[in-house]
Amino acid sequence: MPFEPPPLRNDCFALPAGVDWTPVDDALALLRDRMTPVVGTETVPLMQAQGRVLARDLVAKRSNPPHPNTAVDGYGFAGDAIGEGPQTMPLVNGRAAAGAPFAGSVPRGHAIRVLTGADLPDGVDTVVLDEDVRIGDGQVAFRGPLKRGANTRKAGEDVVAGDNALRAGRCLTPADLALAAAVGHGALDVRKRLRVAVLSTGDEIVEPGTAAGDGQIFDANRPMLLSLCASFGFDAVDMGCAPDDRSAVRDALDMAAAQADVILTSGGASAGDEDHISALLRETGAMQEWRIALKPGRPLALGLWNDAPVFGLPGNPVAALVCTLIFARPAMGVLAGAEWRDPQGFSVPAAFEKKKKPGRREYLRARMRDGAVEVFKSEGSGRISGLSWADGLVELPDGAVHVSPGDPVRYIPFSAFL
Numbered sequence: 248m249p250f251e252p253p254p255l256r257n258d259c260f261a262l263p264a265g266v267d268w269t270p271v272d273d274a275l276a277l278l279r280d281r282m283t284p285v286v287g288t289e290t291v292p293l294m295q296a297q298g299r300v301l302a303r304d305l306v307a308k309r310s311n312p313p314h315p316n317t318a319v320d321g322y323g324f325a326g327d328a329i330g331e332g333p334q335t336m337p338l339v340n341g342r343a344a345a346g347a348p349f350a351g352s353v354p355r356g357h358a359i360r361v362l363t364g365a366d367l368p369d370g371v372d373t374v375v376l377d378e379d380v381r382i383g384d385g386q387v388a389f390r391g392p393l394k395r396g397a398n399t400r401k402a403g404e405d406v407v408a409g410d411n412a413l414r415a416g417r418c419l420t421p422a423d424l425a426l427a428a429a430v431g432h433g434a435l436d437v438r439k440r441l442r443v444a445v446l447s448t449g450d451e452i453v454e455p456g457t458a459a460g461d462g463q464i465f466d467a468n469r470p471m472l473l474s475l476c477a478s479f480g481f482d483a484v485d486m487g488c489a490p491d492d493r494s495a496v497r498d499a500l501d502m503a504a505a506q507a508d509v510i511l512t513s514g515g516a517s518a519g520d521e522d523h524i525s526a527l528l529r530e531t532g533a534m535q536e537w538r539i540a541l542k543p544g545r546p547l548a549l550g551l552w553n554d555a556p557v558f559g560l561p562g563n564p565v566a567a568l569v570c571t572l573i574f575a576r577p578a579m580g581v582l583a584g585a586e587w588r589d590p591q592g593f594s595v596p597a598a599f600e601k602k603k604k605p606g607r608r609e610y611l612r613a614r615m616r617d618g619a620v621e622v623f624k625s626e627g628s629g630r631i632s633g634l635s636w637a638d639g640l641v642e643l644p645d646g647a648v649h650v651s652p653g654d655p656v657r658y659i660p661f662s663a664f665l
C-alpha cells in the first residue's frame with residue numbers, strides 16, 4: 248500500500264467561537280496550526296528535483312570537500328618549514344592535479360607543483376600562488392612569511408559527512424541540487440506534487456478569446472490562478488468554469504476533488520443569492536466563512552469537499568490574487584509537505600501618500616522605482632491592469648496609519664511568494 252498521510256480534520260478551518268472579523272495574523276496562525284501534508288512521497292533523479300519539496304532530512308554521505316586540497320594553482324610544501332624573507336626550495340618531480348593526485352610524499356623543505364582542486368600530497372599543507380613565485384633550476388623561490396594552510400581548503404570545511412545538509416520540507420533550489428550532488432546524492436526523496444484544481448464560477452464568465460455577449464466577461468481568474476499554481480511548483484488542474492447553478496457547481500466540485508488534493512474556486516464566495524460555493528460548502532457541514540479584516544479579499548470561503556480543502560476565493564481578480572498569495576499560498580505549501588513560509592518583505596520609503604482607518608489590513612498593488620515604492624492609481628478590486636502594472640504588494644498594518652512620502656512601509660515583491 249502506498250504511504251500516504253491522513254486526510255485533514257473536518258473542522259480544520261473552524262474559527263474559535265465568537266470570532267467575527269478575524270485579523271489577518273490570527274487567520275494565518277490558524278491555517279499554520281491546522282494544515283498538514285496531504286501528499287505522499289516518491290524518489291526522483293537529482294537532475295529533476297528542482298522545485299520539489301524534500302521529504303526527509305538529507306544527510307551528507309560524503310564531506311565537502313572530501314579531502315584537503317589546493318584552492319589555487321601554485322607550489323605546495325610543509326608550512327612550518329619556512330620563515331620570513333626570501334625562501335628557496337628544491338622542486339620534487341611530478342605534480343598533483345585535480346583527479347590525478349601525487350602518489351608519493353613530499354620531503355620537508357621541498358615543494359611540488361599543484362593545480363587548483365588537487366588533493367594535497369602527503370607532506371604538503373600550504374600553497375604559494377603562481378603569481379608570487381619565480382621558477383628556475385629545479386627550484387621555486389618566493390617571499391615568506393606564509394600562513395600555514397594558506398591557499399588550501401580543509402576536508403569538510405563546508406559540510407562534514409553525517410551532517411544534515413538540507414532539512415525536510417525545503418523547496419529545492421538549483422543551489423540545493425548542487426549541494427545534494429556534492430555530498431553524494433544522485434536521487435532524492437521528495438513529496439509528490441500537490442495537485443491543485445482551479446475552478447471559476449459565474450453565469451457571466453466566458454472563455455477568453457471567444458465571443459462575449461452583453462453582460463458577459465472573460466474568465467481572467469482562471470489563467471491567473473492556474474499559472475500561479477504552476478509557478479508554485481504544483482500540478483495545476485483546469486476545471487473550467489461552472490455556471491451559477493447549484494448542481495453544476497456540485498458536479499464540478501466532485502470532479503475537482505476526484506482529480507486534485509486542493510481546490511481553488513473564484514466567485515460565489517460571499518453570501519448572495521448566487522453564491523453557490525459558500526452555500527454548497529455549508530451543506531457539507533465543513534464550511535467556514537472567514538470574514539477577514541482585510542482589503543481586498545474580505546469574503547474567503549473555506550471548507551472540505553470530499554476531504555479536499557477548498558479555498559473559495561472572492562471573484563474580483565485583485566481580491567482573488569491577494570487571497571491566494573496571503574492565505575492559500577502558505578497553506579498549500581504545508582499541504583504539499585513544505586515548511587510554512589512567511590513572505591519576506593522589505594521596509595522601503597513610500598513614494599505615495601495614504602490615510603487608512605484602523606480595523607483591517609490593506610494590500611496595495613505596488614512596484615519599486617528609484618529606491619522608493621509607488622502604488623497603483625486605483626484600489627478598485629476589479630482593476631486587473633493594476634495587477635499587471637505591479638511587481639508586488641505594499642502591506643499596511645491593521646491599525647490606522649497616515650503614510651507620507653519618504654515614510655517606511657512594508658513592500659513584498661511577488662517573487663517572495665514563489
Ligand SMILES: Nc1nc2c(c(=O)[nH]1)N[C@H]1C(S)=C(S)[C@@H](COP(=O)(O)OP(=O)(O)OC[C@H]3O[C@@H](n4cnc5c(N)ncnc54)[C@H](O)[C@@H]3O)O[C@H]1N2
Pocket residue numbers: 447448449451452464465466467468469513514515516517518519522544545546560561562563564566628629
Ligand atoms: N452586499 C455585499 N456585496 C458584496 C460584498 C459584501 O460584503 N456585501 N463584498 C464585495 C466584495 S469585497 C467582493 S470581493 C465580492 C466577492 O463576491 P464573490 O466572491 O461572491 O464573487 P462574485 O460576486 O461572483 O464576483 C465578484 C466580481 O468578480 C467578477 N469575477 C468573478 N469571477 C471572475 C473571473 N473568473 N474572471 C474575472 N472576473 C470575475 C464578477 O463578474 C464580479 O464582478 O462581493 C462584493 N459584494
Ligand code: MOO
Pocket residue numbers: 541542543544545546561563565566628
Ligand atoms: O474582496 Mo473585495 O475585492 O475586498 O473588494
